[in-house]
Amino acid sequence: MPVARFRSVVLDCPDPRALAGFYAAVAGGTPEEHDADWVVLHVPHGPQLAFQRAEGLTPPEWPRADRNSQQFHLDFDAGSTWAELDAAHERVLALGARTLDLEDREKKDFVVYADPAGHPFCLCRIDRP
Known part of the structure; x- marks a missing residue:
């Protein structure tokens, strides 16, 4: 028996509404704004994506592993x-x-x-x- 049920993948970002809109255009679904710092996208036939505000986010450097x-x-x-x-x-x-x-x-x-x-x-x- 699993410990917990998978809920969502959460991405930190400077603008949750904008990034949720981007992924809604890519994968479908409608963003649901909980507040200015948290937006959830229910992707049809896919995982739930959530976006949370992270001021000063430094994006990853692909493909750097160091x-x-x-x-x-x-x-x-x-x-x-x-x-x-x-x-x-x-x-x-x-x-x-x-x-x-x-x-x-x-x-x-x-x-x-x-x-x-x-x-x-x-x-x-x-x-x-």
Whole structure:
């Protein structure tokens, strides 16, 4: 029997409302603002994401492991074709993401980005049967 039930992934950020809006545009759902410092996003068919205000946040430096490393990242299925991944790439850039790693994407089947607060996340090409 588990000790507890998984509730959410929480991201520190300078602007919870803005970052929740970014991820709502990426993954779907509607942000629910509890107060100016805490916003929850109920992702359809996915985990709950929460965003809490952290003034002076220093974003992770990807891919550095020696100082302020990423600690974790989020993966998103962007489709099974390169055309779907390319379309998702353009959309997240338009939403304010920035590319961290495009190198060898064909070999890796993913691209690494930073969200507007600097957290790394990946858009992945998923092979479907």
